[in-house]
Amino acid sequence: MLLGVVASAGPVAGHGGDGLSQPVLETMSPVVPGITVEVAYSANYQFLVSNTTTQAVTFLADTGEPFLRVGPDGVEGNFASPTFFASNVPNGRDTFPPQAKAGPDVPPIWRKLARQPNWGWYDHRLHPTEQYLPADVQKATQPVVLGRWKVPLRVGDQPGELSGRFEYRPPTGSFGMVQKSSTTPATGVRVEVASGRVVPAIFVENRSPDPVVVLGKDGEPFARIGPAITEVNLRSPTWAEIQQASGKDPSDEADAKAEPKWDKVSDGPTWTWLEFRAAAPKTDPPATVIAQGKAVTVKNWSIPYLVGDHRQAIEGITEFLPLAAMRARAETNPANPGDGDGSDLPLYLGAGLAAAILGTGIWLVTSKTRRTV
Numbered sequence: 001m002l003l004g005v006v007a008s009a010g011p012v013a014g015h016g017g018d019g020l021s022q023p024v025l026e027t028m029s030p031v032v033p034g035i036t037v038e039v040a041y042s043a044n045y046q047f048l049v050s051n052t053t054t055q056a057v058t059f060l061a062d063t064g065e066p067f068l069r070v071g072p073d074g075v076e077g078n079f080a081s082p083t084f085f086a087s088n089v090p091n092g093r094d095t096f097p098p099q100a101k102a103g104p105d106v107p108p109i110w111r112k113l114a115r116q117p118n119w120g121w122y123d124h125r126l127h128p129t130e131q132y133l134p135a136d137v138q139k140a141t142q143p144v145v146l147g148r149w150k151v152p153l154r155v156g157d158q159p160g161e162l163s164g165r166f167e168y169r170p171p172t173g174s175f176g177m178v179q180k181s182s183t184t185p186a187t188g189v190r191v192e193v194a195s196g197r198v199v200p201a202i203f204v205e206n207r208s209p210d211p212v213v214v215l216g217k218d219g220e221p222f223a224r225i226g227p228a229i230t231e232v233n234l235r236s237p238t239w240a241e242i243q244q245a246s247g248k249d250p251s252d253e254a255d256a257k258a259e260p261k262w263d264k265v266s267d268g269p270t271w272t273w274l275e276f277r278a279a280a281p282k283t284d285p286p287a288t289v290i291a292q293g294k295a296v297t298v299k300n301w302s303i304p305y306l307v308g309d310h311r312q313a314i315e316g317i318t319e320f321l322p323l324a325a326m327r328a329r330a331e332t333n334p335a336n337p338g339d340g341d342g343s344d345l346p347l348y349l350g351a352g353l354a355a356a357i358l359g360t361g362i363w364l365v366t367s368k369t370r371r372t373v
Helices: 082-086 237-245 287-292 323-332 345-359
Strands: 004-006 021-029 035-041 045-051 057-060 066-071 074-078 110-114 118-121 131-133 144-155 158-168 173-179 189-194 201-206 212-215 221-225 230-233 262-266 270-274 296-307 310-322 363-365
Touching: 021 035, 021 144, 045 066, 066 082, 066 118, 110 118, 110 237, 118 237, 173 189, 173 323, 189 310, 201 212, 221 237, 221 270, 237 270, 262 270, 287 296, 287 310, 310 323
Parallel strands: 004 035
Antiparallel strands: 021 158, 035 045, 045 118, 057 066, 057 144, 066 074, 074 110, 131 363, 144 158, 173 310, 189 201, 201 270, 212 221, 212 296, 221 230, 230 262, 296 310
16 A cells, blocks of 8 residues: 655755754655645645545644544544644644643544645644754755654554654755736736745735735635725635634634635735745755756746636746855845846845855754644
8 A cells, every 4th residue: 555645855945944954754654545744834844634535534642632633524623632723823832722631531622624635734743942953964965864753643543653854954045936927917906926935925905996806726715805995715725824824723614615704804905915826845946956056947826816807817936046046146246136126135035044054163953942732
């Protein structure tokens, strides 16, 4: 039997945090076709799980209680588990609702999170506590194993676990996002993409007579911006992902096929959100790309939206710039290394970080501190 595990190679140093201590997924047991697991980076390292089998896969806290299950009926969270609440916050949390009690003997309070059988969460076992990198590790040109992690689970009634390692990886470059579509696509409408080292933000201002309806990753209405107020669809899986990245528990059951449930988020015609569809890839560029030392497009993305009945899209690319190219551009024009439009700024902020990493004598790994209960 083959397990559908995608063991992510982990992002380059240009992703968030320090970029130096990266969790790598190695194995899952038992092996079950139809269950796929990834380690990815968004606001922090997280698991992404999809389960198309007839059995639920249940993930357990270190304190023994189940906190999340994904199966044929969708996704459910245990609202009696502190680990569940911590899993919705990129950095973990220190306070919990009164009903949240850790331990295998605490009766679960299962609540539906999503109708589709896939989910992502910030498992803080992927976020090691601070540690110093020895000098020999810093000088390494290949990945170095720093430690190990594991997450217990059950597939049906059969116990198992996810397991993997933490790696130090020398910085290789940085990512950035560049908007290619118009910033003024319609009269009264302005759209701008703010590049990020992992996830960009998108700003929309709508002073036209018609609402701007942004579509989510599954084609569902996700946000309705202007002209008077801005609303989000609480049932949109895209909105659930954004809520988690901002440290909030999911407010409604995510269901891309359900009728929208609109909720006001702003009294005005402007709104900004994190757009994960334009995020940097989950894995490093191939070694051959890094070795070329040139900027390369690693992703093309398109975010569809409607202005009234007219369909348009926010379009752009995600670029990878190796360290050699970053240094060359910085040396050519250190005062303003970009081409004048500001699109290269995040790349050069990444270059400054990489230079600091390469130049320091002792580097503190400041991965997100593990705080769960």
